[in-house]
Amino acid sequence: MQHDELDGRALPEREGAPAVAAPPPWWRARPWHLALAAVAICYSAVQLAFTTRIGLGWDESVYLSQVARGVPAAEFTASRARGVPLLVAPVAVFTPSVTAVRVYLGLLSGAGLYLAYRPWLRLRPGPVVPVAAALFAGLWLSLFYANEVMPNMWVAYCAVAGVALACLAGGRRPLRPVAGLVAVFAAASLLRPSDATWLALPLLVYAAVTRRLLVAGCVAAGLAIGWGEWAVEAFLHHGGPLARFRAATVENAAGLHFTLPDHLRALDGPLLCRFGVGCGGFPPEQIAWFAAVPVFAVLGVLAARRRALTLALASAASLAFAYLFTVGYAAPRFLLPAYALLALPVAAGLAWACRRRATAVLTVAGVLCYFAVQGVTAFVHIGKTHAGRAAAPLVAARLQALGLRPPCFLYGHDAVQIGYLARCTSHGVFHHYGGANVPSSLRAAIGRGEWVGVLTRRQRLPAPFLAPWVAVELPVGDRRWRVFLPPGDL
Known part of the structure; x- marks a missing residue:
C-alpha cells in the first residue's frame, strides 16, 4: 500500500504490478489552482470596477493619515493597532490619493484571497477550495471591505491561511508551513491583536492535544510580535498596557453581552450599529443564508471527516464568539474572519449535497440565490456609501x-x-x-x-x-x- 503525502490515505495497488508513485500534489491540484486564481482575479476586477471611487470613512482616514504623505496624523486611539497603516504604507508614503490606495488594496486583496486559500489545496485537492473562496468573495461585505483601509478582511485572510498552515506544519516538509504560520500570526496580531488571540485559542488546543509543540511555538511567536508592538506603544503613548487595555475596553464597549439580534438586524447594513444609528429590522433573505451557514458547515465537517475542516469550524466559532458575546454593539465586518473560515466546511457540505441529483438541483438554486442577494446588497451599499462620502x-x-x-x-x-x-x-x-x-x-x-x-x-x-x-x-x-x-x- 502507498500513502498519500497530503492526508495519509492509502492508494491501492494491483497485485503483482509495480508500485506507481502518487501524482505530485501540484499536478493533481493544478486545475483547482487555476480555478482559485480565476476567482481571485474576478474578485479584484469587481472591486476595480465598482468600489475604487468610494471616499474615505472615519476609521480609514485615521489609519491612512498615520503614513500618508503630507497629511497630519489623526488621533490614534488605544483600541487601534499599527498593522493597517503598515499595510497601506507602500502606496501612501508616495501619494495620499484615495483612488491610488483603493486600486492598490483591490489588487492586493485578490492576491490575498488566492494566497489564503491556496494552502488548503494541499489538504483538500478538488473543487471545495475554489468554491469556498467564491462563497467568501461573493459576500457583499467582502466586496465592500476588500479595498477599504480596515483590518477585518486581512485578519480573515490570515485566519484562513493560519488554520491550513497549522495542519501542514506537522507534515513531512514543515519548513515553509512553519515560517508561514509565524508570519501569518504576526500579521494578524499587528492588524488586530484581540482577533489573532481568539483565532489562536483553538489552534493551541489542537497543538496540545496532538502534541505538536512546533505548531504551538509558531503561533505563540507570531502573537508575541504583534502583542509586543502593542505593549511598546502602550508604554510610549497610553500610560502602559493596563491603561491602554482599559481605554480600549471602554472604547469598544467590551464586557459580557449578547449581540446576536443586533448582528442579525445588521446583515444588510448599516455598517455600524452604534452612536444612535439603528440596526433596522430583521431582513429575512439575509437571515436565510446566515442560518444555512452553520447547518452546511456542520454537514461538511461530518461528511468530509477532515481534521482541518473541524479546526476551521472551531476557529470560526471562537472568532464569532468574541463579537457576539464580548462586544456591546454590532458591525457586519466584525464577522468577516469567521465567514472566511466557515466558507470551507460550507463548501464541503455543498459538495456532499450535490452527490444526488434532487438535492443537487436545490443546492445549486440556493447558491445562486445567495449570490443574487449578496450582489443586490453590495450594489445598494456601494451606491449609498459613495453618495454619502461624496x-x-x-x-x-x-x-x-x-x-x-x-x-x-x-x-x-x-x-x-x-x-x-x-x-x-x-x-x-x-x-x-x-x-x-x-x-x-x-x-x-x-x-x-x-x-x-x-x-x-x-x-x-x-x-x-x-x-x-x-x-x-x-x-x-x-x-x-x-x-x-x-x-x-x-
Whole structure:
C-alpha cells in the first residue's frame, strides 16, 4: 500500500504490478489552482470596477493619515493597532490619493484571497477550495471591505491561511508551513491583536492535544510580535498596557453581552450599529443564508471527516464568539474572519449535497440565490456609501476657497475625513460638540495660530460655545453644511 503525502490515505495497488508513485500534489491540484486564481482575479476586477471611487470613512482616514504623505496624523486611539497603516504604507508614503490606495488594496486583496486559500489545496485537492473562496468573495461585505483601509478582511485572510498552515506544519516538509504560520500570526496580531488571540485559542488546543509543540511555538511567536508592538506603544503613548487595555475596553464597549439580534438586524447594513444609528429590522433573505451557514458547515465537517475542516469550524466559532458575546454593539465586518473560515466546511457540505441529483438541483438554486442577494446588497451599499462620502471632498474645496491652508484644525462632523483631504489635524464628533467652554483641542489649535473651523450639518447651534463664532454656509449639493470660524478675540 502507498500513502498519500497530503492526508495519509492509502492508494491501492494491483497485485503483482509495480508500485506507481502518487501524482505530485501540484499536478493533481493544478486545475483547482487555476480555478482559485480565476476567482481571485474576478474578485479584484469587481472591486476595480465598482468600489475604487468610494471616499474615505472615519476609521480609514485615521489609519491612512498615520503614513500618508503630507497629511497630519489623526488621533490614534488605544483600541487601534499599527498593522493597517503598515499595510497601506507602500502606496501612501508616495501619494495620499484615495483612488491610488483603493486600486492598490483591490489588487492586493485578490492576491490575498488566492494566497489564503491556496494552502488548503494541499489538504483538500478538488473543487471545495475554489468554491469556498467564491462563497467568501461573493459576500457583499467582502466586496465592500476588500479595498477599504480596515483590518477585518486581512485578519480573515490570515485566519484562513493560519488554520491550513497549522495542519501542514506537522507534515513531512514543515519548513515553509512553519515560517508561514509565524508570519501569518504576526500579521494578524499587528492588524488586530484581540482577533489573532481568539483565532489562536483553538489552534493551541489542537497543538496540545496532538502534541505538536512546533505548531504551538509558531503561533505563540507570531502573537508575541504583534502583542509586543502593542505593549511598546502602550508604554510610549497610553500610560502602559493596563491603561491602554482599559481605554480600549471602554472604547469598544467590551464586557459580557449578547449581540446576536443586533448582528442579525445588521446583515444588510448599516455598517455600524452604534452612536444612535439603528440596526433596522430583521431582513429575512439575509437571515436565510446566515442560518444555512452553520447547518452546511456542520454537514461538511461530518461528511468530509477532515481534521482541518473541524479546526476551521472551531476557529470560526471562537472568532464569532468574541463579537457576539464580548462586544456591546454590532458591525457586519466584525464577522468577516469567521465567514472566511466557515466558507470551507460550507463548501464541503455543498459538495456532499450535490452527490444526488434532487438535492443537487436545490443546492445549486440556493447558491445562486445567495449570490443574487449578496450582489443586490453590495450594489445598494456601494451606491449609498459613495453618495454619502461624496460630500467630504466638496466641503474640503469650499473650505479652501474660504482661505483654509495648513497648518489647520477641523472639529466636528466628518472632520477626520475632511481633515485628511484638506491636510489638517482634526477631531471628529458624532453628537456632543461641547458645552459653554471652548474645547481644549480647539483652544490649543487657536493658540498655535492654526486655521480653525467647526463643521456641522445641523441647523441648530451645535454647542453654546459657538454662539459668538462666525457661521458660514457651505452649499454642497442638497445638504446644508456650515463651518463656524472663531471670533477675533479668541
